[in-house]
Amino acid sequence: MYAEERQQEILGRARAAGRVDVVKLAEEFAVTTETIRRDLTVLERAGVLRRVHGGAIPVERLGFEPALAARDEVMTEEKERIAKAALAELPEDGAIVIDAGSTTGRLARALPGDRELTVIVNAPPLATMLATRANLTVIMLGGRVRGRTLATVDDWALRPLEDLHVDVAFMGTNGCSVGKGLTTPDPAEAAIKRAMIGAAERSVVLADHTKFSGVYLARFAALTEIDMIVTDSGLDPAVAADIAAAGPEVVRA
Amino acid sequence: MYAEERQQEILGRARAAGRVDVVKLAEEFAVTTETIRRDLTVLERAGVLRRVHGGAIPVERLGFEPALAARDEVMTEEKERIAKAALAELPEDGAIVIDAGSTTGRLARALPGDRELTVIVNAPPLATMLATRANLTVIMLGGRVRGRTLATVDDWALRPLEDLHVDVAFMGTNGCSVGKGLTTPDPAEAAIKRAMIGAAERSVVLADHTKFSGVYLARFAALTEIDMIVTDSGLDPAVAADIAAAGPEVVRA
């Protein structure tokens, strides 16, 4: 196993568990704690982890102080499958929007290396990850960066979207219901999402099945505006049928 | 078998398996490891693979950029001291701009946690790092993200700056000379830097002493526009005096 692979895996575990432990990692990878510490240093320098005494935590859950061992990323298996399935909707070339979010983040990571694409994002971590890819042109939407979601919002993010037209928007969501459509807790984020969908020829929503049981404050799209919803096999087929009846094609990966 | 064919085959295997091993490839293609290494170098230059110690990994498999961390491994001591010294120029509260760059990145990392500040950045990694801090409001400038420097450029980054006024701009630079002022290789980045300085009440440049021996394509500021230059003790005092005579206060940390 290469050092980079180990680091990748460590990052994944940190995001999944909300925190990793030096000694445990050393045991599981069968290396010494020094090696793990060096890995954590690399990851911290890359800006994706923050080291703490005994281990490290991913930057995106730094805002909340001390270790509520709350799992940050759940349903990783399903999200991976959803992202893979959504890749089928990628245009051969052209432009896409990728919304901020953990599932859409996996989609971004899985973008092929051999297709010339222009990618519009509003999440600084996504921009960092994608910008070094030789086959991609990355455009970052500006604006105030929300600490919670690490996504840009507000006026400066909205305005460029008015002048953009992309082939496909890959969107995340917090809630998805037949009656209320797609919802999210933050009105500012809802505004961005709405603008993203407005700028796109087709809109594809990536949502694991847990997202279909909640409704949040701000609606950013009705189901009729969405062309496809990619979810996992855990979604009740009856609900899937209801949604499909309301407009979007439903793919259960 | 031609080199080109072999490289395509290597790329195919890397994408299929997620990784390739130098020694194994050498055996299977019946060539020496040097040849394989040269192939991997070609593929890396094409932007489709990332070489790692012992082999290579396709870029789409990598979720973060390890190369980024490696970039600021030179002059770390000096950069750290420069960043610390520049902190003295922070306003009590108010707004600042932090330019993209490794030295300014260290400044960002060292920002105090007890001061209410609005921070304007054009580098996604900086935005990610700072956004989770409770005492900071982070505003990201949008635009196309350059892969080389991970900084946003072009029109959408420039326009918001016209409507902004900040107290201090902390700038990086590639070259700094008495005759030619502050220069950088990329005209698009020069435009952003120029706009940043224009939006700021005071401009502070962070530059280690190696920056004073080069001049690059595009000038983004004359020395008279700069209020202070923070550098390290490795700078020739005579040069420092020349610079100071041209306008900015020179601090040798």
Place this chain on the structure above:
DNA sequence: CGTGATCTTGCACTTTCTTGCAAACAACCA
């Protein structure tokens, strides 16, 4: 304020990488 755990740092060892050079090979052009 002490104690055990955790962290840093320097060093050594092994594996891997780079680089200069020469041989092998293909291509090109009288």
Place this chain on the structure above:
DNA sequence: TGGTTGTTTGCAAGAAAGTGCAAGATCACG
């Protein structure tokens, strides 16, 4: 055909990276 030119490959020596070990510093927590 034969000579020239440029590319590819292999070899060998020196450089660098990754890892583990050990000693000392630092931290968290009772």
